[in-house]
Amino acid sequence: MKDEELDRIREIKARYEADLLRKRNVVGVGVGRRRVKGQMTDQPCLVVMVEEKVPLKDLASPDRIPSEIEGICVDVQAVGQVKALYNE
Numbered sequence: 001m002k003d004e005e006l007d008r009i010r011e012i013k014a015r016y017e018a019d020l021l022r023k024r025n026v027v028g029v030g031v032g033r034r035r036v037k038g039q040m041t042d043q044p045c046l047v048v049m050v051e052e053k054v055p056l057k058d059l060a061s062p063d064r065i066p067s068e069i070e071g072i073c074v075d076v077q078a079v080g081q082v083k084a085l086y087n088e
Contacts (some may be wrong), residue, residue: 003056006031006043012053013046025050027082034075045073063082 009031017029028049034041048065053076056064065076 002059009044009046009072012072016046016069020048023052023065024059025052026065027051027079032075034073035077043073045075048074048076049082050076051078064079066072 001084012030012052013031020026020029026048030049032045032047034045046069046074050065068072
């Protein structure tokens with residue numbers, strides 16, 4: 001991935017992260033590579049992590065995640081429950 005492209009995706013992440021995290025089921029937002037049918041591609045994207053994928057028909061309009069933001073691909077990836085680990 002090119003540095004300029006990563007910087008642009010990071011800027012978009014910073015602008016939209018709070019809004020995305022308010023959506024049902026979203027547990028994280030990051031910058032990464034798009035997955036297609038479980039396989040990692042070379043396409044850089046904004047990654048939206050959800051506990052589980054939910055069919056669009058089951059989501060209220062405000063909870064739907066766009067497929068792209070400002071021309072950058074958005075990849076929704078199911079990661080399960082995210083729990084903080086406590087380590088002394």
